[in-house]
Amino acid sequence: MSDAADNPQKPLPHHAGHRERLRHRARSAGLTHLPDYELLELFLFRSQPQGDVKPIAKALLSRFGSLAAVLAASVEDLMTVRTEDTKGRTKAIGPETALDLAALHEVAQRVTKEEATKRQVISSWSALLAYVRVALQHEPREQFRVLYLDKKNQLILDEIQNRGTVDHAPVYPREVVRRGLEVSAAAMILVHNHPSGDPTPSRADIDMTKQIVRAAQSLGVEVHDHLIVGREGVTSFKQLGLM
Known part of the structure; x- marks a missing residue:
């Protein structure tokens, strides 16, 4: 039998190539054109370098109600968010991802505070x-x-x-x-x-x-x-x- 028959090619996951397609759209059309969940996905790519983060982004927005509320949530509250993959396996927001999101909120606070107090x-x-x-x-x-x-x-x-x-x-x-x-x-x-x-x-x-x-x-x-x-x-x- 041929090598192809002995080693059938594993099908690619449904989200294969999604990250690069999203990055391409962000570069070509600009970040302002992305919906909140996709903007959140771009950030989550950093803390979760593998896998599909779209369900995580949507679960966060569903749980807290808005992008601003996601970023303002505490690390403890962020870690209560759960998602489920295509095989029914439950996945929690890890401490690294929660800390990254909390850090982004701290950055936003410092930027707006600097703007408010420089005059x-x-x-x-x-x-x-x-x-x-x-x-x-x-x-x-x-x-x-x-x-x-x-x-x-x-x-x-x-x-x-x-x-x-x-x-x-x-x-x-x-x-x-x-x-x-x-x-x-x-x-x-x-x-x-x-x-x-x-x-x-x-x-x-x-x-x-x-x-x-x-x-x-x-x-x-x-x-x-x-x-x-x-x-x-x-x-x-x-x-x-x-x-």
Whole structure:
């Protein structure tokens, strides 16, 4: 019998050549033309050099709802995502892939923060809003942070004051102001997120803000604004006339 008969050629997997075809389309048409799952595939090629990553990309988007939410997910949450191959075998997102995705989110935060703070914060407001959305829009727990500014309204410190539950993060006005004095801040911007997605201020948010403003004013520190971040947008207390 011939060698071909003795060694029949193994059929190629259905995804054979997909990576190069996707890369070619990205190069020729541009990355902006790719749907979210294909853009995610391109990144996953790095952490998973073999196999079909399209099911992984689609499973991630299905689990978290959007590309931004995928990148904002914790390493632990990313590793809960499971896919199934054509033979019914279950595959989990590994720690390397999860860490790569978390690193990409950190890169996005640093890039938007750099853009927001390379000039006076209050004169680059759109960049500041972009930064706080990247940082907090998909945070699963409520987080309260303060941007401390100098006399030129340039950022001295972006500090997380407290992390809480899905609907509450304890805030201590005296601690917020005390920290401002420690770093010689002349002003501050308060920021926290609503994991529910709705950035509408609660009665407790309004009362807490008034307490911080009073404490800060007594010590000569100005509170420029309080921003609440949700999946539906960012709310400004100043624009709402609440301060």
